[in-house]
Amino acid sequence: MTRTFSELRSMPSAYFAHTVRYAPGQGTGAGATDVVFGVYEPVVTATLPPGWVGDSPAVAKLPLLAPRWDAGRYLRNPTGGSTQPTGAQVPSATWPLSCSAPRPPHRSAEAAHDKKAYTTPGATKPLNHNKKIGGQVPSDPLHRLYLDDRRRKTNHARAVANCRRYFGPNYTENNTKDCDEFPFRSTYEGVAQSEFDLHAEKNNFSVLPVISRQNQDAGILLGQFYKKNRVIDGMDDGFLIEIIS
Numbered sequence: 001m002t003r004t005f006s007e008l009r010s011m012p013s014a015y016f017a018h019t020v021r022y023a024p025g026q027g028t029g030a031g032a033t034d035v036v037f038g039v040y041e042p043v044v045t046a047t048l049p050p051g052w053v054g055d056s057p058a059v060a061k062l063p064l065l066a067p068r069w070d071a072g073r074y075l076r077n078p079t080g081g082s083t084q085p086t087g088a089q090v091p092s093a094t095w096p097l098s099c100s101a102p103r104p105p106h107r108s109a110e111a112a113h114d115k116k117a118y119t120t121p122g123a124t125k126p127l128n129h130n131k132k133i134g135g136q137v138p139s140d141p142l143h144r145l146y147l148d149d150r151r152r153k154t155n156h157a158r159a160v161a162n163c164r165r166y167f168g169p170n171y172t173e174n175n176t177k178d179c180d181e182f183p184f185r186s187t188y189e190g191v192a193q194s195e196f197d198l199h200a201e202k203n204n205f206s207v208l209p210v211i212s213r214q215n216q217d218a219g220i221l222l223g224q225f226y227k228k229n230r231v232i233d234g235m236d237d238g239f240l241i242e243i244i245s
Contacts, residue, residue: 018040020038022036022069024071027069027070027071028236029072029232029233029234029236032072032073032074032147032233033070033072033074033075033232033233033234034070034071034087035068035069035070035072035236036068036069036070037066037067037068037092037236038066038067038068038069039066040064040066040067041061041062041064042061042062042064043059043060043061043062044060044061044062045057045058046058046059046060065091065092065093066091066092067089067090067091067092068089068091068092069087069088069089070087070090070230070232071087072087072230072232072233074146074147074233075087075227075230076088076227076228088230090230094138094141094238094239094240095225095229095231095239095240096240096241096242097221097225097240097241097242098242098244099114099115099218099221099241099242099243099244108214108217108218109180109210109211109214109215110180110210110214110215110217110218111218111243111244113180113182113206113208113210114182114241115243115245116206116208117131117133117182117205117206118133118241118243121133124206125162125166125167125206125207125208126162126165126166126203126207127203128202128203128204130201130204131201131203131204131205131206132201132204133182133183133189133204133205133206134189135183135189135239135240135241136240137240138238138240141238141239141240142183142184142187142188142189142238142239142240142241143187143188143189143234143235143237143238143239144186144187144188144226144232144233144234144237144239145185145187145188145190145233146186146233147233151188151192151196152185152186152190154192154195155181155185155186155187155191155193156181156185156191157192158191158192158195159179159185159190159191159205159207160179162191162207163179163208163209166207167208167209171209172209173209176211176212177209177210177211177212177215178209178210178211178212178215178216179208179209180207180208180209180210180215181205181206182205182206182207184222186226188234188235189204189205190205191205191207193205225239
C-alpha cells in the first residue's frame with residue numbers, strides 16, 4: 001500500500017484492522033491459562049519528494065509491545081461477577097515488583113532480606129560462593145509458580161528445614177518470626193528448584209527468620225502484584241525485583 005501523508009490525513013477513518021480468532025483451548029499453558037501471543041510489527045517505507053535531502057527510500061520498523069491474551073481461571077476476571085474465564089489482553093512485558101527497604105526503625109525485614117541476597121549473597125544462608133539469585137535483570141527474571149501445588153509446598157518445606165539448620169530449632173522465637181525464603185515459594189526459582197531442574201544451581205537461594213507480620217504483609221503485596229499485572233504460571237512470563245532503599 002502506498003499513501004502520501006496528505007492522503008492518509010484525508011482518510012475519513014485512518015485505521016487498519018487485522019482480526020485473528022482462536023477457539024478456546026487452542027492456546028498454551030496446559031489448558032489452565034490458555035495463552036495466545038501475537039507479534040505485530042509494521043514496516044514503514046518513506047520516500048522523500050524531489051529536492052529533499054536524505055536517505056530515500058527509508059525503511060523503519062515501528063516499536064510495539066507484543067500483545068498477549070489469556071483466559072486463565074486463576075487470574076483476575078475483568079468482568080467482575082462472571083464465573084466464565086473470559087480473560088484479558090495485556091502487553092508482553094517484564095514488570096518489576098518494588099520492595100521498600102527504608103532506614104530503621106521502619107525497615108521492612110523481608111525487603112531487607114531480598115536486598116542482602118542480591119548485594120551480598122555470600123553472606124546469606126545456605127553458603128554458596130556461586131550464588132546469584134534471579135530477578136535482577138530482564139535476561140534472568142523470576143517466574144510465577146501456581147499450578148504445581150506440590151512444588152510450592154516443597155519449596156516452603158525445604159526453606160523451613162534450612163532455617164532450622166542454620167538458625168536453630170527455635171528460630172521462630174515463640175512464633176514471632178517466620179522463615180522468609182528468597183526467591184519466593186511461589187516461583188520456579190524457589191528453594192527446591194534444583195530438585196526439579198537438574199541444570200539449576202544448588203543452594204541458589206537465601207533463608208532468614210523475619211518478623212511474622214512483616215513477612216505476611218510482603219506475601220499480600222506479592223499476591224496483589226501477581227493479580228494486578230496478570231502474571232501467568234510458567235516460563236512464558238517473568239518479573240523482576242526492584243529494591244527501593
